[in-house]
Amino acid sequence: xxxxxxxxxxxxxxxxxxxxxxxxxxxxxxxxxxxxxxxxxxxxxxxxxxxxxxxxxxxxxxxxxxxxxxxxxxxxxxxxxxxxxxxxxxxxxxxxxxxxxxxxxxxxxxxxxxxxxxxxxxxxxxxxxxxxxxxxxxxxxxxxxxxxxxxxxxxxxxxxxxxxxxxxxxxxxxxxxxxxxxxxxxxxxxxxxxxxxxxxxxxxxxxxxxxxxxxxxxxxxxxxxxxxxxxxxxxxxxxxxxxxxxxxxxxxxxxxxxxxxxxxxxxxxxxxxxxxxxxxxxxxxxxxxxxxxxxxxxxxxxxxxxxxxxx
Amino acid sequence: xxxxxxxxxxxxxxxxxxxxxxxxxxxxxxxxxxxxxxxxxxxxxxxxxxxxxxxxxxxxxxxxxxxxxxxxxxxxxxxxxxxxxxxxxxxxxxxxxxxxxxxxxxxxxxxxxxxxxxxxxxxxxxxxxxxxxxxxxxxxxxxxxxxxxxxxxxxxxxxxxxxxxxxxxxxxxxxxxxxxxxxxxxxxxxxxxxxxxxxxxxxxxxxxxxxxxxxxxxxxxxxxxxxxxxxxxxxxxxxxxxxxxxxxxxxxxxxxxxxxxxxxxxxxxxxxxxxxxxxxxxxxxxxxxxxxxxxxxxxxxxxxxxxxxxxxxxxxxxxxxxxxxxxxxxxxxxxxxxxxxxxxxxxxxxxxxxxxxxxxxxxxxxxxxxxxxxxxxxxxxxxxxxxxxxxxxxxxxxxxxxxxxxxxxxxxxxxxxxxxxxxxxxxxxxxxxxxxxxxxx
Numbered sequence: 001x002x003x004x005x006x007x008x009x010x011x012x013x014x015x016x017x018x019x020x021x022x023x024x025x026x027x028x029x030x031x032x033x034x035x036x037x038x039x040x041x042x043x044x045x046x047x048x049x050x051x052x053x054x055x056x057x058x059x060x061x062x063x064x065x066x067x068x069x070x071x072x073x074x075x076x077x078x079x080x081x082x083x084x085x086x087x088x089x090x091x092x093x094x095x096x097x098x099x100x101x102x103x104x105x106x107x108x109x110x111x112x113x114x115x116x117x118x119x120x121x122x123x124x125x126x127x128x129x130x131x132x133x134x135x136x137x138x139x140x141x142x143x144x145x146x147x148x149x150x151x152x153x154x155x156x157x158x159x160x161x162x163x164x165x166x167x168x169x170x171x172x173x174x175x176x177x178x179x180x181x182x183x184x185x186x187x188x189x190x191x192x193x194x195x196x197x198x199x200x201x202x203x204x205x206x207x208x209x210x211x212x213x214x215x216x217x218x219x220x221x222x223x224x225x226x227x228x229x230x231x232x233x234x235x236x237x238x239x240x241x242x243x244x245x246x247x248x249x250x251x252x253x254x255x256x257x258x259x260x261x262x263x264x265x266x267x268x269x270x271x272x273x274x275x276x277x278x279x280x281x282x283x284x285x286x287x288x289x290x291x292x293x294x295x296x297x298x299x300x301x302x303x304x305x306x307x308x309x310x311x
Numbered sequence: 312x313x314x315x316x317x318x319x320x321x322x323x324x325x326x327x328x329x330x331x332x333x334x335x336x337x338x339x340x341x342x343x344x345x346x347x348x349x350x351x352x353x354x355x356x357x358x359x360x361x362x363x364x365x366x367x368x369x370x371x372x373x374x375x376x377x378x379x380x381x382x383x384x385x386x387x388x389x390x391x392x393x394x395x396x397x398x399x400x401x402x403x404x405x406x407x408x409x410x411x412x413x414x415x416x417x418x419x420x421x422x423x424x425x426x427x428x429x430x431x432x433x434x435x436x437x438x439x440x441x442x443x444x445x446x447x448x449x450x451x452x453x454x455x456x457x458x459x460x461x462x463x464x465x466x467x468x469x470x471x472x473x474x475x476x477x478x479x480x481x482x483x484x485x486x487x488x489x490x491x492x493x494x495x496x497x498x499x500x501x502x503x504x505x506x507x508x509x510x511x512x513x514x515x516x517x518x519x520x521x522x523x524x525x526x527x528x529x530x531x532x533x534x535x536x537x538x539x540x541x542x543x544x545x546x547x548x549x550x551x552x553x554x555x556x557x558x559x560x561x562x563x564x565x566x567x568x569x570x571x572x573x574x575x576x577x578x579x580x581x582x583x584x585x586x587x588x589x590x591x592x593x594x595x596x597x598x599x600x601x602x603x604x605x606x607x608x609x610x611x612x613x614x615x616x617x618x619x620x621x622x623x624x625x626x627x628x629x630x631x632x633x634x635x636x637x638x639x640x641x642x643x644x645x646x647x648x649x650x651x652x653x654x655x656x657x658x659x660x661x662x663x664x665x666x667x668x669x670x671x672x673x674x675x676x677x678x679x680x681x682x683x684x685x686x687x688x689x690x691x692x693x694x695x696x697x698x699x700x701x702x703x704x705x706x707x708x709x710x711x712x713x714x715x716x717x718x719x720x721x722x723x724x725x726x727x728x729x730x731x732x733x734x735x736x737x738x739x740x741x742x743x744x745x746x747x748x749x750x751x752x
Contacts, residue, residue, distance in 0.1 A: 086620060087624060088624065109509040110579030110626045111625045113579040129627070130510075131508060131509030167509060170507070170509060193506030194502055194505070194514075195503040195506055198503055
């Protein structure tokens with residue numbers, strides 16, 4: 001496995017399966033009376049969050065604490081960062097403090113890549129701009145495996161919404177391809193990236209047509225400000241053409257599940273009745289996030305520089 | 312001092328000796344003798360007229376931590392240049408006679424290359440009101456090129472008026488072609504790589520839409536348009552079409568657009584961030600062919616120094632631009648000569664003769680009288696001509712080390728590249744500014 005987790009595309013099939021299998025073991029820790037393993041005792045994990053994300057930051061924090069690591073939350077607000085400190089200087093500071101792993105969330109695509117050039121610690125990308133969010137893709141794959149009760153070879157996944165600006169979509173497309181699933185991206189043409197021929201995914205503008213034979217329908221959040229930039233005319237029209245409501249849920253096969261990485265906008269990309277239905281996995285995704293992030297931190301922090309596990 | 316240059320290959324052709332005296336080539340031929348002159352043995356070296364750059368950012372006044380007129384002049388001389396045109400996006404903006412005269416004076420004080428200031432088209436480069444173009448033209452700096460480079464003159468009426476107005480003093484508007492609404496937040500070429508990297512795209516159409524409009528305006532106004540840093544295959548097509556119409560359209564291409572592609576962005580290292588952005592391999596090929604067939608008239612560096620902190624950061628936060636003066640000739644040799652697309656005479660045409668003509672720097676040399684226009688560049692290497700020339704070792708190969716460049720900044724995209732050809736010596740009005748690859752100041 002690579003030293004850092006920057007992109008879901010860096011994971012081989014073997015790596016990805018190892019993380020998912022390890023996450024299953026980690027999940028059992030959450031069921032114990034004492035929800036803690038001693039594995040990362042004495043190691044320091046820094047959560048370096050330049051964007052507000054209570055969900056992801058808390059998930060990484062719980063994951064690191066369950067592995068007995070010391071956790072430092074370094075949020076951009078109220079720190080030296082808000083006084084204009086550069087990413088490089090922050091990196092040098094964390095390096096000097098002896099951080100073993102840095103989990104970074106940043107509004108700029110590629111910020112985690114830059115970070116690896118300035119410090120020795122293992123870097124985990126917790127979402128960079130409109131680029132990637134690999135642990136989200138891992139927890140999504142984990143959730144699919146759990147719900148479908150099988151490996152993802154041949155599974156049919158539709159990802160619907162603002163693909164252009166979505167780091168979740170970029171990571172999911174790569175990881176799902178690695179795991180053998182077939183991905184269809186559904187969006188209005190304005191919200192699809194240019195020159196996607198090389199992406200291992202099909203593209204459709206028609207949500208109804210895409211839903212007939214899916215195993216998974218993953219809805220992405222669409223920010224209302226995309227409307228002011230004319231990506232679509234109105235929220236109502238977006239919802240009508242690309243929102244998942246009860247009628248569309250009925251078009252999907254009975255066993256197919258509905259996913260959403262959150263935070264969701266009820267009534268926009270997903271109807272409340274769908275979000276609350278038993279077909280939706282939204283709460284499970286959050287729970288599984290902790291197990292998957294435990295697995296990632298555990299595997300990255302216990303392998304030597306050649307990528308071999310030492311634990 | 313006089314110089315006797317022995318056995319230089321003139322434009323890559325016949326070997327001749329040249330005697331440089333009082334700023335002029337006073338003798339040319341075989342086996343010249345002169346008791347007083349310093350002798351420079353140039354067998355194996357190629358003599359070109361001193362290079363002329365239509366597009367240099369010197370950062371003075373305002374960002375002297377990134378580059379000064381002096382440090383930029385040193386880089387230029389080392390790159391084989393005898394004249395450079397300084398873009399006006401300084402602080403303050405060069406939109407008045409006062410600022411362009413300051414830049415002119417700083418250039419004269421350094422004295423390594425002629426520094427011709429370019430004036431802003433609009434006040435503060437804000438694209439709202441014309442700057443005092445005529446006053447800058449009449450000033451000591453005698454400005455003839457006007458540009459809002461870094462920004463596009465996006466308003467079609469303002470662009471039309473600027474094109475018309477500068478005709479009164481044979482001026483030219485050098486346009487940074489970038490439709491601003493199509494490039495809001497843009498970070499790199501829009502295409503497969505930007506989609507993968509999640510960096511906001513700078514689409515080719517944003518450049519081409521402005522070029523199409525401006526070529527039509529140049530035709531309509533019968534004025535001179537110069538298109539800065541052309542970067543796409545479509546732009547080459549549009550310029551070719553405008554030239555076929557017989558309109559006065561010229562264009563430049565930057566060395567980095569002749570060599571590098573947007574694949575470089577995979578590193579997220581903003582040393583590869585530049586505006587217009589690095590494009591695709593197909594664009595690179597079209598630019599090379601356009602430069603070879605004369606559709607693109609000149610190579611210009613867009614030398615854009617930036618302080619370390621403006622590049623050692625996230626891609627989106629970094630300023631766009633790369634160093635270019637000291638590597639331009641080598642990149643042109645690699646991309647145009649080694650590929651057989653140009654010979655040395657063609658390089659002289661595109662890096663000296665034509666840029667000097669576009670910039671109005673090719674008048675007969677002034678003699679003694681101070682205050683005349685910058686002149687004497689891009690002229691033939693012939694008897695009685697100004698002794699502005701550079702000697703190039705075509706067989707040399709060198710490895711780019713950012714730290715050893717003369718520029719105050721380090722943002723070269725060629726760090727560690729092994730490049731062909733090296734400037735051995737440069738002469739400005741008969742004075743050696745570079746000897747044995749070392750700047751003489």
